[in-house]
Amino acid sequence: MALNFHFRLVVLAALSLLGLLALASQATARTLEETSLLLRHEKWMTRHGRSYKDDVEKAKRFQIFKENLKFIESFNKTGNLSYKLGTNKFTDLTxxxxxxxxxxxxxxxxxxxxxxxxxxxxxxxxxxxxxxxxxxxxxxxxxxxxxxxxxxxxxxxxxxxxxxxxxxxxxxxxxxxxxxxxxxxxxxxxxxxxxxxxxxxxxxxxxxxxxxxxxxxxxxxxxxxxxxxxxxxxxxxxxxxxxxxxxxxxxxxxxxxxxxxxxxxxxxxxxxxxxxxxxxxxxxxxxxxxxxxxxxxxxxxxxxxxxxxxxxxxxxxxxxxxxxxxxxxxxxxxxxxxxxxxxxxxxxx
The missing domain is CATH 3.90.70.10 (Cysteine proteinases)
Known part of the structure; x- marks a missing residue:
């Protein structure tokens, strides 16, 4: 009985560790994705000569930029359209x-x-x-x-x-x-x-x-x-x-x-x-x-x-x-x- 109990503890610990590793992996993926989007936004700003008055405004425009990218990518996956959308100088505007x-x-x-x-x-x-x-x-x-x-x-x-x-x-x-x-x-x-x-x-x-x-x-x-x-x-x-x-x-x-x-x-x-x-x-x-x-x-x-x-x-x-x-x-x-x-x-x- 003691051996079985000890085995169950080991299994539970391993499962918990795997769960933590999975959460850490997901968090890392989200961080990498966010970093990639931040870099993409910076490149977009350079291309279109965009600057913002402060960090608050920049953070706001980055969120809008992300939402517009999400819509663009979703739109381009739907249907057999003869054209695709993409980023342009309006991508940080609602x-x-x-x-x-x-x-x-x-x-x-x-x-x-x-x-x-x-x-x-x-x-x-x-x-x-x-x-x-x-x-x-x-x-x-x-x-x-x-x-x-x-x-x-x-x-x-x-x-x-x-x-x-x-x-x-x-x-x-x-x-x-x-x-x-x-x-x-x-x-x-x-x-x-x-x-x-x-x-x-x-x-x-x-x-x-x-x-x-x-x-x-x-x-x-x-x-x-x-x-x-x-x-x-x-x-x-x-x-x-x-x-x-x-x-x-x-x-x-x-x-x-x-x-x-x-x-x-x-x-x-x-x-x-x-x-x-x-x-x-x-x-x-x-x-x-x-x-x-x-x-x-x-x-x-x-x-x-x-x-x-x-x-x-x-x-x-x-x-x-x-x-x-x-x-x-x-x-x-x-x-x-x-x-x-x-x-x-x-x-x-």
Whole structure:
């Protein structure tokens, strides 16, 4: 009996030791994982030039960074998506902070009356190029960064004017978004605006200044009338595109086109340097709702796997997406990815 009791004690001690070793191993693994994440955060900070005011703020941003990484890794494991998410300069922001900083709330606003949307019914799609990139024709300025000012509408409108100006005059001139932010009375500056109203303002005010003459500040200010002089570009008006992919395709074949998209922001928050073609949630084209963003379509094409796409220029700097650009799928649904087929317009020179 004494021997059996002693044996049981030995077994219990061994089991306890194994349990402690297992807990120690788990703790070590957690420590190693945490250290790895801390190093990853430090590398991310260096890459994006990020610094924090104190250790408390840094710890807070690290926790947000970890949560965003967890979502990114989980998202990339689900389904057979044509793209993946990754880290970008927004990875230490919560989705709520990202929406408030980079997107506008999706509020309905009256749109100026214009002629019937162009359907391009007399234009044969068979005559347009199989693929097109307006950068190759010198009609696209470099990627710009709107910063923390919610004026994507101004950047999308200006990019379209820059494009048609180059096509008509042969000159590619970087034009002033700040002029629209400060001077367009129908906009709310950094609080949002309307691309078609911006075109209307450009026409009515006599044109846009060069960016070098009215540089971007990233904050809304009073209109600097003393700066306004001879415009670098003028337009005769604008035109809405019929809400169909074929009409939009024909329009982009003529010039860069400004377009509005509807989204909840989650996927754009994590969109990173990828060659994948963006298809929204579950490859359906749905991007959620509640917020609005404006971009410029600067071309189209077909991937080597046979997926059609739009080539899109954004205004969030070169450290978002593919050096500031993204490819959005065509042919997924009638409205297009994030509704991109439904709210496009362009300036007439």
């Amino acid at each position: 989705i709520e902070e990202f929406r408030a900083t980079m997107l506008n709330e999706d509020k309905s606003s009256p749109v100026p009356k214009t002629s019937k949307p162009a359907s391009f019914t007399n234009e044969s799609l068979a005559q347009i190029p199989y693929s097109l990139d307006w950068r190759e024709h010198g009609a696209v300025t470099g990627i710009k960064d709107q910063g923390h000012c919610g004026c994507c509408w101004a950047f999308a409108a200006v990019a379209a004017v820059e494009g048609i100006t180059k096509i008509k005059t042969g000159q590619l001139i970087s034009l002033s978004e700040q002029q629209l932010v400060d001077c367009d009375p129908n906009s709310s500056g950094c609080g949002g605006g309307n691309r078609t109203e911006a075109f209307q303002f450009i026409k009515g005010s006599g044109g846009l200044m060069a960016e070098s003459d009215y540089p971007y500040e990233g904050v809304e200010a009073s209109c600097n009338t003393q700066t306004l002089g001879n415009p670098a570009a003028t337009i005769a008006g604008y035109q809405k595109v019929e809400a169909s992919e074929s009409a939009l395709l024909a329009a982009v074949a003529n010039q860069p086109i400004s377009a509005g998209i509807t989204l909840d922001g989650t996927l754009f928050h994590g969109y990173s340097r990828t060659n994948g073609i963006f298809t929204g949630y579950d490859n359906t084209g749905d991007c959620g709702s509640g917020h609005y963003h404006a971009v410029t379509i600067i071309g189209y094409g077909t991937s080597h796997k046979g997926m059609d796409y739009w080539l899109v220029k954004n205004s969030w700097g070169t450290d978002w997406g593919k050096n500031g650009y993204m490819k959005m799928a065509r042919g997924i649904n009638a409205e297009g990815v994030c509704g991109i087929n439904t709210s496009a317009s362009y300036p007439i020179a």
